[in-house]
Amino acid sequence: MWSGPRNLSTALMYAFAARGDCTVWDEPFYAAYLAATGIDHPMRAEIIAAHDPDPASVALACAAPTDQPLFYQKHMTVHMIPQFDRAFMRSLTNVFLIRHPARVVASYAKKREGPTLADIGFVQQADLFDEVCQWLGHAPLVIDSAEIRADPARALAGLCAALGISWTENMLHWPAGGHAADGVWAPHWYGAVHRSTGFEAAEGPFPVLSADYQRLSDQALPFYERLAAYRLRP
Template sequence: MKIAMWSGPRNLSTALMYSFAARGDCAVWDEPFYAAYLKATGIDHPMGKAIIAGNESDATRVAAACSGGIPQGKSLFYQKHMTVHMIPEFPRGFMRSCKNVFLIRHPARVVASYAKKREGPTLADIGFVQQAELFDQVADWKGQAPVVIDSHDIRDNPTKMLEKLCVALGIPFTERMLSWPAGPKEYDGVWAPHWYGAVHRSTGFDGAEGPLPELPAGYQALVDQALPYYERLKAFAISA
């Protein structure tokens, strides 16, 4: 089985990738389209030149690999995708061969975290509009809503929510998903030194999140723009 996990940035996505990698039966791929996205858009991201130089930047080739064989002789292939990377001109047919899952997080938490790593985020940067678009496309293909899970619920009760996620995917749950060794991983993207500091210090999911962060006025306006997209997908999320 190939699992395409669609997330915005700063969304527990790396921790969830580590969780699936820890199963032992699952190959993982960290943000397959990142280099292709940067090359196609010319957008300035931290470590952008290194990302393009060190990864496949032809979106057609990336898509073919996403829908191809499962690496390493594993039975599962977990693809950690950023919704912002799936620009309209990139091929999406590979998604039909995957079990598509949508990982959501309240935009206030996303914006607060993202702004610490890259100042002045816009609505396009944080992926909520793109996530809703991809959700609608998959729902149209399948004739039903795809799986949605909220990162807040995972942190609140990792065992319960990962069990439910595995049921939704039709795969067995294993407690190995609850922990991983600290430090960088061989499957991390080359951008890990800039973005993955906190998750590299972790050995499992952090505890439950507190109240929503207070944000400056400009960032609060961005949250308000993103909130309707989050709330629409939240209505389909696996119940906590």
């Protein structure tokens, strides 16, 4: 599952974990991305110390089987930098999770001020989408977080059907307090989802953004709209 940050990605990981037949992995390449780029993120040192910073070994683990029938990987598009080998992706079913950039920018800025277009992942998501299209000869699956929030059962049942896996209502609920698979960064980023026991209600009007943040949202919008044209329709 490829998304930018603040895309409902953690809640969707929890939904798959709640199935009972699925191993989940939280942002496999985060430590490798930080180590390779030198970028300053909250808890940078702790992330690199606690998680594998070698992109080659992470890729091997992504392509390896687990002890469960399903293996859900929550990937951030910003982590898949050009120098990382993407060959492992060809052994996976790649799905793209999207969210309107106005909502992403508003949410991200609460956790890390001054985001740039590179930080929020829309350009990288479109590039990965195009690459997977070339491999497959057709568009991969795209699902919009707004449609999950509006009707989780319908949206997730549709996603499961498109993936050729069973649907279970277990995906609608999870225990509060986080998951054992959470990355070490969870205390900084996952406060709201840790308090949750299921998907929140449908989102309201778009947030009002400052001029700078509105420009950022406008820059990201064409990339969002390109993928949104392919999204699953519940």
